[in-house]
Amino acid sequence: MKQLFLAAAFCFWTVMVSFGQPAAAQLNEEQVQQYISSFGWTMNDLQQYLADYDMKLADFATLDELKQWLGAPITEENLNELLTRHQLTKEELEALLGQFGETLQDYTFIEDLDTAVNFYLHHNQEMQQxxxxxxxxxxxxxxxxxxxxxxxxxxxxxxxxxxxxxxxxxxxxxxxxxxxxxxxxxxxxxxxxxxxxxxxxxxxxxxxxxxxxxxxxxxxxxxxxxxxxxxxxxxxxxxxxxxxxxxxxxxxxxxxxxxxxxxxxxxxxxxxxxxxxxxEKMQGDKMPNTASPYLSYMLMGVALTLFGAILYWRKRERTAE
Amino acid sequence: MAKTGENSGVKQVKARYVTYFSLACMIAGIAIATWSGYAYWQGYRAAQPLNKQSALHVSASRKEKAVRPKNGERIGALFIPKLNLSLPIYEGVDEAELRKGVGHYPKSALPGKNGNVVLSGHRDTVFRRLKGVGVHDQLIVRTARGEFVYRIKKVRIVGEDDRTVLVEKPRPTLTVTTCYPFDFIGNAKQRYVLIAELVRPRQRI
Structure with missing residues (x-):
């Protein structure tokens, strides 16, 4: 009887420990929702973004930790600051991103944008040099x-x-x-x-x-x-x-x-x-030709065969007459 | 009398030529159809279901040396879990490689390395079901150096002369290109482009 009681107590304790701990560290989903909607994201957007970095929402203990990891959302203010720092106008920034097949809308956080702009500017500088x-x-x-x-x-x-x-x-x-x-x-x-x-x-x-x-x-x-x-x-x-x-x-x-x-x-x-x-690097190279000619060739081959066959049988019929 | 004889002689010669010509057409037609049919089938069968994938044949020397692979060499495989598809990757994007599978653009980065990895393939053989994948789907590349998981960030449809696809990228990127529209006989003038980024812990520079 005592043994059974001990076993039950142990089970209870284990369950408490394993369930209790993450519950205490979980961040408030409502708060997260509120925060990300401030820059127009849904919960799905966030989860997909985290997955790009092999992360889950559960990896963050607090909202601040999540905010810190995500970085600052792009605002008019920090965008202008970035433009001044790189001595670009907004049009020049759009043109720079466009040259690499991107738009400003592809970026949500100023840090990600800054990394990209640094990289692309450096790349163009070499050519300018x-x-x-x-x-x-x-x-x-x-x-x-x-x-x-x-x-x-x-x-x-x-x-x-x-x-x-x-x-x-x-x-x-x-x-x-x-x-x-x-x-x-x-x-x-x-x-x-x-x-x-x-x-x-x-x-x-x-x-x-x-x-x-x-x-x-x-x-x-x-x-x-x-x-x-x-x-x-x-x-x-x-x-x-x-x-x-x-x-x-x-x-x-x-x-x-x-x-x-x-x-x-x-x-x-x-x-x-x-x-x-x-x-050694790609400079906006031309894309490889991925048009496969084989199906058209096959059709052409079949058509040619049919043409030959029709010509042959008609000739034979005529000589038989 | 002599005249008709001459006439029928000419006719006979003419008839013989027509026969030869029609036979030549048939032989050439069969040859073209067989050869291109074989070439098509080569690409078609390169697309294997994921579970049937054969073990990757990579020479031992390749593992040790970090040298650029030679053109035509098999460098790995591209897995598309959503389509349950496994495709062989060959170095080079000439017809000889594209016929057999997916081609790796030689000037682009090698899979798993920093930079932009560019893979191209025919829309009617290896990538015939590519329109079934979209944003957030996984593309996995396996080479002798390891297995690399990419997630699709963007799908673009661009003109064939677009110069904004084969560019350097700050994050490790995988770019897959094929022709578009998918069901089109002849030379399709557009390109279907998938841009995927390597899934890995964040490293902001």
Missing amino acids: VNDMLSAIGFTEQEANRLFEHIMSLNEAALTEKLAGLDKRIEPFLRVEDPTELTKQQQDELLSVWEDLLSALEIKPKFYLVKNGQKQEVPYRNLLHMETLGGRDLLIEMYNLQGDLLADMQLSEEMLKSGYIVRAGESFVHAGEIGGEMK
């Missing part, structure tokens, strides 16, 4: 865009290593104080860096001497033996391997003797390096 470097050399925006697209289209696996090697070779020139005082050997090295750079980027240059708008093509070999341009400018046109003009640059004799050619080379190498890195 390349364009900035190229325009610093003197390319127009159009030329910079064409060059960038050309670099992105290159199918060269070792491009990054090649460019890193060229970066090292150009470094000593950046420390030269008077670029007019380069030795013959240094000049040759600088030229060969440029040659290797253009060939690594699959750019074919054509050289012209220009005076008073008259341009005359010069073979590269002749150019090497020239001591002076004789008051003429050097025009370099850059083509891709298909022969499309990507960009051109016109250099005066002074520019050639100054440090310009070194700085331009460095910017070009860096632009290529960033471009090479970005090539």
Whole structure:
């Protein structure tokens, strides 16, 4: 009898412990409902959002804990604060999100939006950096865009290593104080860096001497033996391997003797390096063609067979007549 | 007399050519229908019910090395619990891969890694029932590196030239693309896109 009583007491105690504890820690569902409806969510919205992070409502002990975890709902005020921080207008923000297939309505909490904006801005900055470097050399925006697209289209696996090697070779020139005082050997090295750079980027240059708008093509070999341009400018046109003009640059004799050619080379190498890195990422690529032609082909095949068969039987019937 | 003979000779030659031509049509027609039928069936049978899924064949070397898989290599499987479906995933999105199953866009992230994983497939074979899944449904990817659960956040229908789908994403994302409309013979000009995010503890940057 005593044993039975003890067993019953134990059972009662176990039940009390296992049921009693979570009951005490449960958060008030009504309060939660009230809170989430303040930013237009239903209980289902909340549960689905929590499930995205492998969480349940029961994982939270208090409303404050839940609020803390969710973050601040987007309001006019904190949205404006975010826009100021990133120096964006609301239209620019919408355009930025649109570029990545999203809208402002996809976000409920300011922290989530901030994470996304940071990421997308950084991503676009890289592309901007390349364009900035190229325009610093003197390319127009159009030329910079064409060059960038050309670099992105290159199918060269070792491009990054090649460019890193060229970066090292150009470094000593950046420390030269008077670029007019380069030795013959240094000049040759600088030229060969440029040659290797253009060939690594699959750019074919054509050289012209220009005076008073008259341009005359010069073979590269002749150019090497020239001591002076004789008051003429050097025009370099850059083509891709298909022969499309990507960009051109016109250099005066002074520019050639100054440090310009070194700085331009460095910017070009860096632009290529960033471009090479970005090539590994998706840049709003075209979607794969998922149209399956097989069913149409099958129908075509069947139609062709029928056509042949009809022609054959009609011919046979006619010859039999 | 001679004239009619000549005439019937010409007719006979003509008749022979028509016979050859019709036979050629039949042979070519049967060949095309068989070949494309086989190609279609390959994709069709790639979609297996979940319980019948075969064990994943992944070479041991793949597990150790974190190198990019080669084109055409089988890299894992996509499970869609709602449709009770298991689909093989191959590296690459050329016709050779899409014919056999779901293709992984090589420039996109590998499953489970940070970034956007892009999988594409034919709407009439592997993804023929894809319109049956929607927001909050699960998509599970299994590779040699583990099993990753994604939940669909958004369904989009976009033009085939839309450039806002294959983009980098801040959260680990799975993007599934196929052609749209689903029941359409010929080249469908739209794309049906599922955007799902990896279920994992929150990490705000």
